[in-house]
């Protein structure tokens with residue numbers, strides 16, 4: 001136990017993560033389920049040797065400058081666009097994340113969105129609860145089949161690949177757009193790597209699995225949405241700002257695409273005007289990785305990364 005070292009945990013996390021940290025360090029844990037304000041975060045960082053933070057915390061240069069002793073920023077997430085990694089690196093601070101453990105849960109959830117929107121489950125549920133179901137109707141809530149259709153994966157890393165692998169149940173053709181060739185996916189699923197335009201023009205279901213970077217911000221915009229066919233569905237469990245949300249609302253309103261399933265938002269937790277009024281979109285509150293086992297694993301890895309870095313050992317997962 002090195003009680004000279006102090007770790008800030010910015011928000012309530014699964015207990016297992018706190019327990020790991022408390023065995024080794026003095027822990028300043030925010031017990032609330034709400035993020036610290038930027039000034040409160042800076043104030044509590046002032047004495048921290050490490051911070052376990054969430055994707056809802058902005059770890060920008062001002063926050064980093066407020067923490068003269070900081071040696072590690074450990075994000076309780078695989079994505080780390082909330083952290084200014086180049087700035088942290090320039091200050092010799094390790095930045096860590098939690099890849100791998102949330103792959104299957106997130107891919108499952110992307111499929112859950114895809115199936116919910118194509119089979120119109122939220123609309124059906126609303127009908128039942130409102131007492132407006134008056135019996136079986138051959139034309140009620142008709143949706144789209146999956147069997148034999150084309151799945152387009154944008155970003156064929158861990159989660160994109162897991163999403164693609166789940167398509168075998170429906171004998172789908174798989175297209176993917178990715179910076180590099182995914183040989184495993186090509187061998188296992190006969191997947192074909194294509195340009196973004198071809199994927200958008202051909203796929204019946206498109207699922208986004210990219211990190212948010214300057215290059216991927218608004219990758220899906222008015223122009224690229226226009227390339228999708230009117231029967232196609234768009235699923236996003238990655239980061240909201242990869243889609244220009246206002247352009248998506250317009251496409252859904254004009255029905256130039258059939259529908260969308262969203263777990264993430266450009267201005268999270270807010271949504272752009274009009275989105276929540278549409279029937280052809282299903283909206284989830286960023287819960288792709290929200291299973292008990294997965295969240296426990298994320299908390300454990302985020303804590304273990306801190307233990308390792310502060311003990312001078314390599315982290316389980318460091319991004320810089």
Ligand code: DGY
Nearest residue numbers: 076077078079102289
């Ligand atoms: C992540 O880890 O980046 C997800 O968005 C939340 O699990």
